Amino acid sequence: MPKLSDQQINFYNEKGYISPIDVFSTKEAKEIRDEIESIEKKWPNFLEGLGRNYVHIISPIFNKACLNKRMLDAVESIIGKNILICGTTLFIKNANEKGFVSFHQDAKYIGLEPHNWVTAWVAITDANENNGCMRMWPGSHKNNLKHHNQKFDANNLLTRGQTIENVPIEETEPVILKAGQMSLHHPTIVHGSGINKSNDRRIGFVVQSYIGDNVNQVLGKMFVQLARGKDRYKYHQYSNIPEEFMNIKDIECRDIANEELSKIFYNGSKKIGKY
Numbered sequence: 001m002p003k004l005s006d007q008q009i010n011f012y013n014e015k016g017y018i019s020p021i022d023v024f025s026t027k028e029a030k031e032i033r034d035e036i037e038s039i040e041k042k043w044p045n046f047l048e049g050l051g052r053n054y055v056h057i058i059s060p061i062f063n064k065a066c067l068n069k070r071m072l073d074a075v076e077s078i079i080g081k082n083i084l085i086c087g088t089t090l091f092i093k094n095a096n097e098k099g100f101v102s103f104h105q106d107a108k109y110i111g112l113e114p115h116n117w118v119t120a121w122v123a124i125t126d127a128n129e130n131n132g133c134m135r136m137w138p139g140s141h142k143n144n145l146k147h148h149n150q151k152f153d154a155n156n157l158l159t160r161g162q163t164i165e166n167v168p169i170e171e172t173e174p175v176i177l178k179a180g181q182m183s184l185h186h187p188t189i190v191h192g193s194g195i196n197k198s199n200d201r202r203i204g205f206v207v208q209s210y211i212g213d214n215v216n217q218v219l220g221k222m223f224v225q226l227a228r229g230k231d232r233y234k235y236h237q238y239s240n241i242p243e244e245f246m247n248i249k250d251i252e253c254r255d256i257a258n259e260e261l262s263k264i265f266y267n268g269s270k271k272i273g274k275y
């Protein structure tokens with residue numbers, strides 16, 4: 001797909017998200033799933049907890065995925081032509097587990113200012129209402145940041161179990177994606193997702209987020225890579241770019257990046273969660 005159409009951009013501006021956008025073939029999505037599952041098999045727990053972040057620093061397949069032309073073309077329509085990758089996260093909900101994501105706004109704790117950034121959620125498996133796809137509260141991005149209760153529920157996939165209460169579910173819209181499609185969402189849209197009731201895993205690979213080069217990190221340090229255009233501001237430290245799978249130097253880089261990310265996510269919190 002070329003850049004987003006005017007209609008898609010209007011939809012994003014009005015609702016705070018846009019989907020579906022075709023970015024990978026089913027075969028490419030399956031290769032990404034296989035990469036995850038081969039890491040899980042050889043190194044159990046490596047992608048768990050904090051380890052679910054920055055997988056693009058240790059795997060060339062994920063690194064290449066972040067540079068997918070269709071993704072970047074769509075992202076460019078929203079944040080402009082100078083694009084940095086400032087993080088990736090795997091949101092995996094296994095069958096028969098109770099994982100969910102409470103309603104929240106990404107911008108609340110992430111420290112990226114100004115909000116010239118967008119989150120790309122790529123479906124590695126199909127994502128639908130049965131297996132706990134995301135739900136967006138359309139138009140909620142136009143309001144200020146809301147109060148979040150910090151609940152630290154064991155099954156919540158968010159760091160602090162941060163929760164906006166009393167979201168009208170009937171007003172939210174499901175983001176239904178086929179494997180290989182992506183959605184883009186705004187930093188302040190209220191969104192969340194329910195549990196996976198299917199017999200298979202639901203896997204989302206999330207670039208969290210693509211940021212414009214004018215976006216600074218005001219709470220700590222994030223490790224970036226240039227995806228397109230120029231980095232005129234040079235606010236951030238650059239991460240390794242993996243040339244081979246699980247190189248020790250890249251793993252060290254990922255671990256440092258994760259330590260710094262954890263400081264951002266738990267800034268001001270008395271308690272540390274499992275992610």
Ligand SMILES: O=C(O)CCC(=O)C(=O)O
Nearest residue numbers: 091101121134193204206
């Ligand atoms: O994967 C999910 O269900 C939620 C992910 C999410 O909240 C996000 O990508 O911002």
